Amino acid sequence: MNSPIISINNLSKNYDQLAVLSELDWDIEQGDIIALLGKNGAGKSTLLEAIMNLREFDSGELTLWGTPWKTLPQSKREKIGFVAQDTVGFEWMRVNDFLNYLGGFFPTWDQNYSDNLRDRWGLDPKKKVADLSGGQAQILHVIQALSIKPELLILDEPVAHLDPNMRRQFLSELIELTCEINSTVIFSSHIVSDLERVANKVALLIDGSIDYYYEVDQLKASIAHLKISADHPIEKNDYFSEAINWRKHANGATATITRPMIKSLDSYIKNAPLPVEVTRLSLEDWYLEVSNENA
Amino acid sequence: MRMLKQSIWYLLSHSWVTFFSIVMVVLVLSFMQFVLAYNDLSQSKGLQASVSINASIGFFIGVYLGGGVLALKQFYLWKINQRYRSNILLAFVVITLAFCILPVAFSVQHIGENYLLIFAPLCSAIFASQMVLGKNLIHKMTIGVLVFAMLQLDKLGLDVNSIMSVFLLATIGLSYAMFKDQFYPSAKQKIDNKMDTQLTSTAITTGVKPAMVIAFNHYIGIAVSKWVMGKKNDIGWSLLLPQTKLGISSIIYIIAIGIFSAIADKSETSFFETITVMFLATVILAIAVESRQMIRQTRSFAHVFPGEKHRALKTKMLLSLDKAYLINIAFILLGALGLSPLLSLPLDSSVLLYSVLSIVLTALVALPGFLCLMWINVSLANVFSYCGYLAIVYIIFRWIGVHSEQLWSTPTTYLFIVGCIGLRFVTQSLFYRQPMEQLIKNK
Numbered sequence: 001m002n003s004p005i006i007s008i009n010n011l012s013k014n015y016d017q018l019a020v021l022s023e024l025d026w027d028i029e030q031g032d033i034i035a036l037l038g039k040n041g042a043g044k045s046t047l048l049e050a051i052m053n054l055r056e057f058d059s060g061e062l063t064l065w066g067t068p069w070k071t072l073p074q075s076k077r078e079k080i081g082f083v084a085q086d087t088v089g090f091e092w093m094r095v096n097d098f099l100n101y102l103g104g105f106f107p108t109w110d111q112n113y114s115d116n117l118r119d120r121w122g123l124d125p126k127k128k129v130a131d132l133s134g135g136q137a138q139i140l141h142v143i144q145a146l147s148i149k150p151e152l153l154i155l156d157e158p159v160a161h162l163d164p165n166m167r168r169q170f171l172s173e174l175i176e177l178t179c180e181i182n183s184t185v186i187f188s189s190h191i192v193s194d195l196e197r198v199a200n201k202v203a204l205l206i207d208g209s210i211d212y213y214y215e216v217d218q219l220k221a222s223i224a225h226l227k228i229s230a231d232h233p234i235e236k237n238d239y240f241s242e243a244i245n246w247r248k249h250a251n252g253a254t255a256t257i258t259r260p261m262i263k264s265l266d267s268y269i270k271n272a273p274l275p276v277e278v279t280r281l282s283l284e285d286w287y288l289e290v291s292n293e294n295a
Numbered sequence: 296m297r298m299l300k301q302s303i304w305y306l307l308s309h310s311w312v313t314f315f316s317i318v319m320v321v322l323v324l325s326f327m328q329f330v331l332a333y334n335d336l337s338q339s340k341g342l343q344a345s346v347s348i349n350a351s352i353g354f355f356i357g358v359y360l361g362g363g364v365l366a367l368k369q370f371y372l373w374k375i376n377q378r379y380r381s382n383i384l385l386a387f388v389v390i391t392l393a394f395c396i397l398p399v400a401f402s403v404q405h406i407g408e409n410y411l412l413i414f415a416p417l418c419s420a421i422f423a424s425q426m427v428l429g430k431n432l433i434h435k436m437t438i439g440v441l442v443f444a445m446l447q448l449d450k451l452g453l454d455v456n457s458i459m460s461v462f463l464l465a466t467i468g469l470s471y472a473m474f475k476d477q478f479y480p481s482a483k484q485k486i487d488n489k490m491d492t493q494l495t496s497t498a499i500t501t502g503v504k505p506a507m508v509i510a511f512n513h514y515i516g517i518a519v520s521k522w523v524m525g526k527k528n529d530i531g532w533s534l535l536l537p538q539t540k541l542g543i544s545s546i547i548y549i550i551a552i553g554i555f556s557a558i559a560d561k562s563e564t565s566f567f568e569t570i571t572v573m574f575l576a577t578v579i580l581a582i583a584v585e586s587r588q589m590i591r592q593t594r595s596f597a598h599v600f601p602g603e604k605h606r607a608l609k610t611k612m613l614l615s616l617d618k619a620y621l622i623n624i625a626f627i628l629l630g631a632l633g634l635s636p637l638l639s640l641p642l643d644s645s646v647l648l649y650s651v652l653s654i655v656l657t658a659l660v661a662l663p664g665f666l667c668l669m670w671i672n673v674s675l676a677n678v679f680s681y682c683g684y685l686a687i688v689y690i691i692f693r694w695i696g697v698h699s700e701q702l703w704s705t706p707t708t709y710l711f712i713v714g715c716i717g718l719r720f721v722t723q724s725l726f727y728r729q730p731m732e733q734l735i736k737n738k
Contacts, residue, residue, distance in 0.1 A: 105378055
């Protein structure tokens with residue numbers, strides 16, 4: 001097991017009476033691409049900004065490469081890329097000025113890669129940042145973050161303003177980047193289908209803490225909707241303790257498996273005390289089921 | 296070095312129109328220094344004039360560069376990358392020093408033994424930049440009060456060099472704090488904690504605005520919302536909301552006048568009228584800027600007024616803003632009239648009332664015209680139109696000064712009033728001619 005690149009212990013953050021992050025623990029390993037999910041207002045941006053040292057937290061510890069932000073050396077800080085949810089600022093600069101200027105602050109900046117991405121993604125180098133559309137501005141900031149060739153890349157809803165074509169291109173660049181330099185990527189998004197394509201782990205922020213944090217493949221192998229058949233309504237018993245959203249019906253019950261199981265789903269079904277019909281869930285369906293459970 | 300050069304360039308170029316306006320101001324003030332050198336002024340008068348001019352130059356530079364730093368610190372690197380921050384701050388210092396050397400060169404002959412006065416423009420620039428970069432309203436006001444307090448040190452018998460030493464120490468302290476980023480959190484942090492709650496709970500925020508304005512609007516909004524909302528929960532009220540707050544904010548202007556009047560020299564007879572009129576003349580700018588932000592609100596309901604009905608919406612907008620403007624003026628005027636006996640300040644109320652009338656008429660003529668411009672962005676059109684407005688106000692004051700004895704008996708007064716009413720129709724029709732899309736289009 002790799003040593004964690006980010007380690008969070010007991011992190012709490014309140015906005016007046018509202019607890020957004022509550023005693024959150026999370027270890028993130030080198031090379032992972034993590035999709036961070038959560039409802040609107042769940043605290044995803046707060047968490048990502050806390051990781052980026054852009055937002056102070058009330059209590060807890062947060063280290064990057066085993067070092068708290070206060071003592072994190074400049075050489076490590078330069079290996080972090082970040083795209084905020086709202087890409088504002090630098091309106092008076094031109095696209096090229098923006099990239100060249102900010103690139104100068106990163107020793108690992110890859111100018112050829114930046115120019116290549118800019119041309120491929122159709123950004124006019126002479127265009128002013130103020131004249132870019134919302135999506136183009138987001139692309140610009142994504143190019144800036146990727147061209148650092150960062151060891152750690154944090155993206156707060158990076159695809160929110162992008163069209164499907166651009167989203168695909170961005171995701172494939174993300175995969176190439178992580179393959180090339182073993183970057184660690186955390187990105188939040190509401191487009192779950194995109195996450196499935198690129199992430200190897202998924203984290204779900206519920207009630208201020210990471211309630212679900214699993215490998216995507218491991219999760220996808222288990223998550224399913226169960227239809228348990230009988231000639232009478234069935235109460236939840238020990239065998240089905242892992243299932244959530246249990247609903248009794250006249251001829252049995254329905255439930256959902258939302259966490260990876262120790263044994264495979266097939267053997268779980270095979271050994272069930274009653275006949276069980278299984279429907280595999282996509283990550284999007286899983287997200288909806290889990291969200292409903294906590295609603 | 297390459298990064299420093301680039302940072303200098305981007306700090307200077309963040310708003311070309313403002314930059315050239317400031318360069319023009321610096322050149323004019325430098326020319327005044329040049330003229331001073333050939334005037335037969337006493338040592339103390341020459342020194343006073345020279346230092347005031349230098350400090351003004353520093354102030355303008357400081358405000359402009361403070362705005363540049365503020366724009367560059369929006370990016371996350373400001374918080375996490377020391378190289379980015381130091382580079383920008385170094386660029387800030389280099390530009391400030393470069394701009395402050397020229398005025399100092401002019402004032403050398405007046406300085407004499409008060410050699411520390413050569414740092415006056417630098418101190419002024421640093422203080423002015425902090426007024427822009429300050430974390431919140433209290434922080435900014437504290438800096439202003441600090442300057443006032445230090446200017447009062449001569450009353451304790453301190454000589455000029457000692458006072459300047461205090462200024463220099465304060466400047467060094469502020470510069471260090473800016474470098475360490477202790478009191479100047481980035482934009483992300485600005486909306487931390489309470490501010491976050493305010494952002495989510497304030498029904499109508501004023502777009503991209505400094506956090507202090509959001510906080511200010513929030514508290515004023517809470518205080519007056521029940522009272523204002525009563526029976527006016529319609530589109531007109533929606534447009535008027537921020538202006539209603541501005542109306543309340545006039546009280547703060549009045550408090551400022553009170554404090555300023557209490558500190559300043561009361562022997563100057565026209566002082567109170569001048570200060571009051573200065574505030575009155577700038578109210579339209581505040582209204583116009585705020586209204587341009589608020590007009591964006593109409594995006595969500597402008598479609599309810601299709602075609603010809605746009606005229607009704609525009610009328611509502613204009614009347615709302617006129618009303619807001621008049622509320623502000625009334626507050627300031629009542630405050631001034633109340634403060635005059637309270638603070639024993641001499642006030643020629645007929646001159647004040649006449650000035651108010653002229654300002655109000657001029658402003659009401661100008662308001663629809665201003666609304667046709669993109670007030671959010673600094674543009675040449677904006678700069679010239681506001682300069683034009685101020686020039687007209689200045690001419691009127693000069694005229695009032697000359698004819699103060701027979702203000703109401705001269706036909707020019709009545710001609711002016713009639714002229715203003717006529718011109719209002721012209722600017723109003725200009726406003727009506729603007730396509731609705733143009734009016735509500737605002738980045």
